[in-house]
Amino acid sequence: MKNKFLLIYNDLVRAIQQGKFHPGETLPSEHELTDQFDTSRETVRKALNLLAQNGYIQKVRGKGSVILDHGKFEFPVSGLTSFKELSNQLGQDFHTIVHEVTLDDATGEIKKQLQCRSGQKLWRVVRSRQIGGERIILDKDFLRKDLVPNLTKSIAEQSIYDYIENELGLDISFAKKEIVVEPVTDEDEELLDLNGHRQVVVIRSYVYLADATLFQFTESRHRPDKFQFVDFARRTKA
Amino acid sequence: MKNKFLLIYNDLVRAIQQGKFHPGETLPSEHELTDQFDTSRETVRKALNLLAQNGYIQKVRGKGSVILDHGKFEFPVSGLTSFKELSNQLGQDFHTIVHEVTLDDATGEIKKQLQCRSGQKLWRVVRSRQIGGERIILDKDFLRKDLVPNLTKSIAEQSIYDYIENELGLDISFAKKEIVVEPVTDEDEELLDLNGHRQVVVIRSYVYLADATLFQFTESRHRPDKFQFVDFARRTKA
DNA sequence: GAGTGGTCTAGACCACAAG
DNA sequence: TTGTGGTCTAGACCACTCA
Numbered sequence: 001m002k003n004k005f006l007l008i009y010n011d012l013v014r015a016i017q018q019g020k021f022h023p024g025e026t027l028p029s030e031h032e033l034t035d036q037f038d039t040s041r042e043t044v045r046k047a048l049n050l051l052a053q054n055g056y057i058q059k060v061r062g063k064g065s066v067i068l069d070h071g072k073f074e075f076p077v078s079g080l081t082s083f084k085e086l087s088n089q090l091g092q093d094f095h096t097i098v099h100e101v102t103l104d105d106a107t108g109e110i111k112k113q114l115q116c117r118s119g120q121k122l123w124r125v126v127r128s129r130q131i132g133g134e135r136i137i138l139d140k141d142f143l144r145k146d147l148v149p150n151l152t153k154s155i156a157e158q159s160i161y162d163y164i165e166n167e168l169g170l171d172i173s174f175a176k177k178e179i180v181v182e183p184v185t186d187e188d189e190e191l192l193d194l195n196g197h198r199q200v201v202v203i204r205s206y207v208y209l210a211d212a213t214l215f216q217f218t219e220s221r222h223r224p225d226k227f228q229f230v231d232f233a234r235r236t237k238a
Numbered sequence: 239m240k241n242k243f244l245l246i247y248n249d250l251v252r253a254i255q256q257g258k259f260h261p262g263e264t265l266p267s268e269h270e271l272t273d274q275f276d277t278s279r280e281t282v283r284k285a286l287n288l289l290a291q292n293g294y295i296q297k298v299r300g301k302g303s304v305i306l307d308h309g310k311f312e313f314p315v316s317g318l319t320s321f322k323e324l325s326n327q328l329g330q331d332f333h334t335i336v337h338e339v340t341l342d343d344a345t346g347e348i349k350k351q352l353q354c355r356s357g358q359k360l361w362r363v364v365r366s367r368q369i370g371g372e373r374i375i376l377d378k379d380f381l382r383k384d385l386v387p388n389l390t391k392s393i394a395e396q397s398i399y400d401y402i403e404n405e406l407g408l409d410i411s412f413a414k415k416e417i418v419v420e421p422v423t424d425e426d427e428e429l430l431d432l433n434g435h436r437q438v439v440v441i442r443s444y445v446y447l448a449d450a451t452l453f454q455f456t457e458s459r460h461r462p463d464k465f466q467f468v469d470f471a472r473r474t475k476a
Numbered sequence: 477g478a479g480t481g482g483t484c485t486a487g488a489c490c491a492c493a494a495g
Numbered sequence: 496t497t498g499t500g501g502t503c504t505a506g507a508c509c510a511c512t513c514a
Contacts, residue, residue: 003502029480031481062511062513298499299500
């Protein structure tokens with residue numbers, strides 16, 4: 001970690017999580033933090049803006065940076081968290097079942113969605129996620145072969161994100177998601193323990209790298225009674 | 239509009255929406271924009287960071303600010319958009335039916351969620367949202383009476399957000415949301431055209447003002463076949 | 477009036493991409 | 496090597512809150 005503003009950010013997050021500051025209280029002023037961290041005010045402000053973006057504080061002009069009650073909300077399925085990170089956080093009884101790791105030609109809808117040229121090869125990965133003995137989530141991933149040359153069942157059993165970021169060194173940057181509810185398919189029936197449910201919650205994600213190339217499309221199908229999505233949204237100014 | 243960086247932001251958004259820049263192309267460099275807008279580079283960067291946050295561009299070191307295909311995704315229920323704004327955007331056949339505008343004592347779960355003192359009065363508003371002749375959404379709002387002294391059926395028929403922001407001058411700033419799927423209640427049966435559906439998608443929102451006071455709790459219950467949520471998420475750095 | 481955060485400046489040096 | 500964005504600085508002035 002070499003970025004000064006990230007150091008400050010992490011310091012403050014830790015301090016808040018350790019309860020050194022309590023919800024409703026204010027952080028030290030920007031001027032004080034500037035002195036404490038021996039830096040410039042703009043750098044402190046960069047760190048504070050990150051804290052605000054992530055729901056730790058709310059900056060109030062004339063008053064200070066107010067600590068928010070961040071802990072009240074966990075973020076189990078929010079943002080770009082991968083399933084592996086999730087299971088670590090929740091520490092429950094998780095298991096991944098890999099049904100398919102194949103290499104196909106890009107066709108039809110998927111091809112259009114991934115903006116592929118003709119002849120582009122795509123990895124197709126199908127996995128069930130088992131939680132507490134029940135298969136709750138069906139994940140169907142499509143990844144561009146030119147960006148991810150090798151993919152094995154064992155990688156899919158661990159974390160594909162881990163592999164992509166740490167082994168391949170690709171930088172996953174942002175995603176667009178759509179959440180809808182749809183009737184169950186035959187595939188859902190086969191690969192999930194639906195418990196009589198006739199609909200699933202479907203999260204379709206388009207995942208981009210830091211250089212703005214779209215490289216993955218994921219369809220994540222959740223049994224509705226186990227689905228939760230948490231979101232923290234700041235209002236965009238006109 | 240007096241903020242220079244917002245001026246630049248709005249200029250660039252307009253230019254992108256008008257197709258003066260196309261997806262995949264890059265914006266003029268920060269140095270060029272600094273000259274064009276006769277400002278400092280940090281101010282240009284503030285505007286560009288806003289564009290990136292809102293999914294218009296992706297900044298790539300060494301290359302430039304790449305235009306993203308923003309238009310492919312509409313944002314019908316994302317963020318803090320109110321129902322009124324929605325109907326304007328979609329230009330469909332919308333109608334709001336107000337069932338209840340009452341003043342209650344804060345009690346039980348709601349009281350805890352809004353962090354109220356004893357004796358705090360709360361507005362309780364119940365509305366159905368009719369789209370294309372069908373009652374699709376049931377909105378139940380709870381607002382703090384001390385912050386919103388007057389609320390009428392006619393305000394509830396228009397936009398409560400409008401009233402709060404433009405009439406009362408309160409500054410709605412951010413919200414925490416939870417999305418889950420739940421079985422229908424008797425109230426849902428009565429106030430929605432469920433069309434046989436046995437479950438609804440429930441969005442619970444906690445809405446905060448700019449000074450970090452929590453002032454509203456909303457439960458928005460959607461018929462699943464008409465529900466859609468769209469999200470643009472940037473990865474948070476460690 | 478003192479203290480807070482919000483905006484803006486004019487420079488500097490660094491890391492990365494592409495020719 | 497040139498041009499790009501990323502970080503950082505040391506100041507300035509403004510808008511707001513609160514005593």
